[in-house]
Amino acid sequence: MAIVIPPIVIYLIAFFVPLFLTFLGLPFHIRYMLKKEIYGVDVHKKDKPKVAEIGGIIILISVILTSIIAIILINDSTSRLAIGIFCLTIIIAGIIGLVDDFKRLSAILKPALLLLASIPIIASSMYTPEPYLPFVGKTRLTIAYIILLPFVIAIPSNAVNMLDVFNGSMATTTIIVLIATLIANIIIFGFSFNTLDLTNIFILMMIATLIAFWAFNRYPARVFSGDTGSLTVGAALGAIAVLGRLEVVVIIAMIPFIMNAFGIIGSVRGLFERKDMARPTQMTKDWKIESTDNPKAPITLVGLVIQKGPLHEKDVVKSFNILTFVSGIFAIIAAVLIKLVM
Numbered sequence: 586m587a588i589v590i591p592p593i594v595i596y597l598i599a600f601f602v603p604l605f606l607t608f609l610g611l612p613f614h615i616r617y618m619l620k621k622e623i624y625g626v627d628v629h630k631k632d633k634p635k636v637a638e639i640g641g642i643i644i645l646i647s648v649i650l651t652s653i654i655a656i657i658l659i660n661d662s663t664s665r666l667a668i669g670i671f672c673l674t675i676i677i678a679g680i681i682g683l684v685d686d687f688k689r690l691s692a693i694l695k696p697a698l699l700l701l702a703s704i705p706i707i708a709s710s711m712y713t714p715e716p717y718l719p720f721v722g723k724t725r726l727t728i729a730y731i732i733l734l735p736f737v738i739a740i741p742s743n744a745v746n747m748l749d750v751f752n753g754s755m756a757t758t759t760i761i762v763l764i765a766t767l768i769a770n771i772i773i774f775g776f777s778f779n780t781l782d783l784t785n786i787f788i789l790m791m792i793a794t795l796i797a798f799w800a801f802n803r804y805p806a807r808v809f810s811g812d813t814g815s816l817t818v819g820a821a822l823g824a825i826a827v828l829g830r831l832e833v834v835v836i837i838a839m840i841p842f843i844m845n846a847f848g849i850i851g852s853v854r855g856l857f858e859r860k861d862m863a864r865p866t867q868m869t870k871d872w873k874i875e876s877t878d879n880p881k882a883p884i885t886l887v888g889l890v891i892q893k894g895p896l897h898e899k900d901v902v903k904s905f906n907i908l909t910f911v912s913g914i915f916a917i918i919a920a921v922l923i924k925l926v927m
Contacts, residue, residue, distance in 0.1 A: 589660060590658045590659070590660075592777075592779060592780060592781040593778045594658075595655060595658060595659065595781055595786065596778075596785065596786065596789060598651070598654060598655065598658070599651060599655060599785075599786045599789040599790050599793070600789045600790070600792070600793045601793065602647075602650070602651045602654060602793075603647040603648055603650075603651045603790050603793045603794040603797070604793035604794065604796060604797050605797075606643075606646070606647040606650060606651070606794070606797075607643055607647045607793075607797030607798055608797040608800065610643040610646065610647065611640060611643050611797070611798065611800075611801045611808060612801075614637065614639075614640060614642070614643050614808065615637040615640070615801065615808050616637075618637035618638055618639065618808075619635065619637050623637070623638050623639065624636055624637055625638050625809050627752075627805070627806060628868075629751065629752075629868065629872075629874065629898050630805065630872070631872050636806050636807065636809050637807065637808045637809070638686065638808075638811050639683070639686050639809075639810075639811035639813050639814075640798060640801065640802065640808035640809060640810050640811065640814055641679070641682060641810040641811050641812070641813035641814015641815065641816075641817055641818075642679075642683065642813050642814075643798070644794050644795070644798055644810070644813075644814050644817055645675065645676070645679040645813060645814075645817045647797075648672070648675060648791070648794055648817075648821070649672055649676065651790050652668050652669070652671065652672040652790070653672075655668050655786065656668050656669060659781070661781075664781065664783055666711065667711055667783050667828060668783065668786070669705075670705045670706055670709050670711045670824075670828070671783075671787055671821075671824050671828060674702050674703070674705050674706060674738065674820055674821075674824045675702075675817050675820045675821050675824065677701055677702040677704070677705070678699060678702045678738070678742050678816045678817055678819070678820030679813055679816060679817040679820075681695065681698045681699060681812075682746075682811065682812035682813035682814070682815065682816035682817060683811075683812075683813045685812040685813075685816075686811040686812050686813055695743075696739055696742075696743050699738065699739035699742050699743065699816065699820070700735040700736070700738070700739050701735075702735075702738045702739065702742070702820050702823075703734050703735040703737070703738040703739070703823075703827075706734065706738075706824065706827055706828070707731065707735075711828060712734060712828070713830055714726050714727045714729075714730035714731065715830075716730070716830065716832045716833060717773065717830060717831075717832075717833065717923045717927070718833055719833065719919045719922035719923055719926075720922055720926060721926065722923065722926035722927055723927070734827060737823045737826055737827055737832060738820055738823035738824065738827070739823070740823070740846070741820070741822045741823040741826075741835070741839060741842070742816045742819030742820045742823065743816075743819065743846060744819060744839060744842035744843055744845070745759060745815045745816070745818050745819035745822070745842060746812055746815040746819060747842070747845055747849060748841070748842050748845050748846075748886065748905070749810060749814075749815040750887070751898050751901055751902050751905075752802060752803060752804040752805060752806040752898060752899075753799055753803040753804055753806070753902050754901075754902045754905050755802070755810055755814070755815055755818065756795045756796075756799035756802055756803070756810075757902065757905070757906050757909075758841065758842070758906060758909045759791075759795060759822065760792055760796065760799070761838075761906060761909045761910055761913050762822060762835070762838040762839055762842075762909060762912075762913060762916075763788050763791055763792045763795070763822070763825075764792065764913065765834075765838045765912075765913030765914070765916045765917055766788060766825060766826075766829075766831055766835055766838060766916065767785060767788045767789075767792075768917050768920070769831060769834040769838075769916055769917055769919070769920035770782070770784050770785060770788070770829055770834075770920075771785075772917065772920040772921055772924055773831070773834075773920050773923055773924050773927070783828070783829075784825060784828065784829030784831070787821065787824070787825050787828070787829070791818065791821050791822075791825075798810065798814070804898060804899050804902070822835055822839065823835075833919055833923075834916045834919055834920055834923075835916070837915050837916040837919050838909075838912055838913050838915075838916035839912070840908075840912040840915070841886055841905065841909050841912055842909075844886060845885055845886035848883070848884040848885055848886065849862075849883040849884065849885055851884070852883045852884040862881075862882070862883055863877070863879045863881040863882040863883070864877060864879070864882060865877060865879075865882040865883055865884075865885045865887065865888055866885075866888070866891070869895050872897075873895035873896055873897050874887065874895060874896055874897070874898060874901055875891060875894075875895035876888050876891055876892075886905065886908070887901055890904035890905070890908075
């Protein structure tokens with residue numbers, strides 16, 4: 586006779602396992618990377634400290650191990666498949682990020698490869714081509730949805746990657762997006778401790794590992810996520826949007842990310858690696874961040890928040906968080922409007 590694990594236990598495992606794994610794994614990772622001289626230079630600090638790179642691999646490993654535990658403990662085959670698909674999606678994105686961290690991919694090849702991260706979802710048919718819209722409710726897109734689905738994974742991945750430029754910025758902003766998505770999911774689909782909602786499981790796993798990662802990535806950072814981390818987290822947001830039928834909610838919650846990404850792409854008129862673009866910011870004598878006068882510099886979200894004058898790095902990140910909090914509120918409002926017409 587199979588042992589049935591209560592949903593509340595699965596929820597607790599989904600949160601605390603990746604939290605502890607990331608907390609325990611990052612110190613070892615940091616020491617190893619510095620020993621192997623795999624580090625990045627924090628250009629926003631006066632003393633230009635060396636910071637361990639590719640901390641995102643610990644995020645990826647923590648979520649994979651937690652997913653495996655959940656698959657073992659859950660008896661329902663459909664739920665097991667969904668967890669596996671979620672896991673495969675972020676693995677593909679994470680591997681692309683890992684390759685890019687060690688051997689730089691071109692600015693066109695990287696987003697093109699990220700389209701492949703949607704293959705597990707498409708191949709398994711673990712999607713519903715009937716997204717919910719505010720004031721409208723359920724819609725039917727069918728063919729158009731399948732065409733757009735790869736971009737729902739690739740765009741958030743690239744958008745998170747583009748905003749991962751300051752200590753703690755990626756972790757705090759995506760945690761806010763995830764919390765808003767969690768609240769929206771509960772509003773639209775309800776919640777019970779006696780029922781297992783896989784969308785909540787995915788969200789809890791990501792929030793937990795990002796909280797632990799933030800502890801080491803916050804100002805002054807001891808580790809950078811690298812593309813491995815930012816692409817993994819972005820792909821997870823896209824997968825949550827598709828598997829949880831929360832496409833519009835996630836898009837609205839990620840408005841600051843999308844603004845930043847399209848601002849950069851639109852201003853430089855194409856896709857370019859960060860190192861191939863003119864720097865949009867520079868440091869003042871008192872080590873605050875200000876905009877440059879270079880007309881070739883891309884338009885970025887940081888350019889918006891420092892428009893009135895130079896800001897300390899921590900204040901820039903706070904501004905990012907405030908903007909993301911506002912977009913998260915709008916995402917929750919959208920969820921309420923969807924619920925009203927369901």
